[in-house]
Amino acid sequence: MNPIKIGIGVPSIGRFPPYIAQAAGLFEREHLNVEVVNQKDEEKAVPDIVSGRTPIGTPNAPSLIFSVLEGSDIVIVGGLLNRPAFYLAVDATIATVADLKGKRVGINQPRRMAGMTMLALLRKWGLAIETDLQLVDLGINDRSFEALIEKQIDAALLPPEKAFLAEAQGFRIIADSLSLDCHWVPLATTRRFLRDNRELVTKICAIYRESIALFKTQQKETIAEISRRLPALADKPQVTENCYKIFAELLEPSLKPSLNSISSILKEVALQDPRAKNLDPSSIVEVL
Numbered sequence: 001m002n003p004i005k006i007g008i009g010v011p012s013i014g015r016f017p018p019y020i021a022q023a024a025g026l027f028e029r030e031h032l033n034v035e036v037v038n039q040k041d042e043e044k045a046v047p048d049i050v051s052g053r054t055p056i057g058t059p060n061a062p063s064l065i066f067s068v069l070e071g072s073d074i075v076i077v078g079g080l081l082n083r084p085a086f087y088l089a090v091d092a093t094i095a096t097v098a099d100l101k102g103k104r105v106g107i108n109q110p111r112r113m114a115g116m117t118m119l120a121l122l123r124k125w126g127l128a129i130e131t132d133l134q135l136v137d138l139g140i141n142d143r144s145f146e147a148l149i150e151k152q153i154d155a156a157l158l159p160p161e162k163a164f165l166a167e168a169q170g171f172r173i174i175a176d177s178l179s180l181d182c183h184w185v186p187l188a189t190t191r192r193f194l195r196d197n198r199e200l201v202t203k204i205c206a207i208y209r210e211s212i213a214l215f216k217t218q219q220k221e222t223i224a225e226i227s228r229r230l231p232a233l234a235d236k237p238q239v240t241e242n243c244y245k246i247f248a249e250l251l252e253p254s255l256k257p258s259l260n261s262i263s264s265i266l267k268e269v270a271l272q273d274p275r276a277k278n279l280d281p282s283s284i285v286e287v288l
């Protein structure tokens with residue numbers, strides 16, 4: 001039997017449930033031959049799902065929505081992270097969000113989750129990107145962490161893994177995105193694949209739920225798997241534990257996607273593509 005490929009996009013801890021499932025033997029128990037594919041780029045997750053290369057995966061929500069707007073049949077079958085967890089890491093001389101005025105703030109592509117979240121936060125904080133600060137576009141391959149370490153920028157919105165590493169190197173964390181009710185990481189497939197493999201997809205969703213339960217209740221084993229998969233954190237036990245705690249709290253145990261959080265991310269996407277205003281959140285979700 002050919003392996004069922006699950007694409008995680010990037011090796012972020014919030015996308016680790018299939019790794020936890022492999023370590024616990026959950027796929028094997030269900031007689032499923034699964035290959036977890038780390039594309040090392042979250043923007044590859046959607047096209048790989050649509051093309052069938054990895055027919056199930058965890059893209060970021062904006063990419064999925066932009067794909068739907070272009071006519072794809074990609075659909076959400078689960079919600080891993082119903083809100084974004086990014087942290088604003090800054091130079092040690094910056095104490096508050098107000099101190100960002102006049103500073104160099106890194107941003108990746110606005111169509112990506114981190115870039116879209118950064119723009120939403122700047123609006124929330126009342127900072128005008130045209131006049132209050134200097135946004136530094138770090139391109140397709142986000143180099144925010146590296147640029148911060150190299151002092152090319154003064155602030156960057158980073159995922160927990162990189163934010164807490166930056167903090168360990170002397171940078172400050174002064175804000176986060178946890179108050180934003182915006183869908184971040186769905187579990188997705190295509191309607192074509194779901195139509196032909198509904199039992200399989202339902203079984204994989206059930207394994208994701210079980211894996212999330214193991215993630216939350218087996219801290220020691222989960223941290224060991226995180227350290228094995230992310231060598232940069234292996235010798236940073238406090239950073240690893242901090243990351244674990246964040247995702248243990250945020251991973252949705254029911255795997256149920258929040259329609260409110262999808263509605264919120266649709267509004268953010270609509271600022272870049274007005275067609276998103278006409279999308280009903282429930283129209284891009286298939287309840288299993």
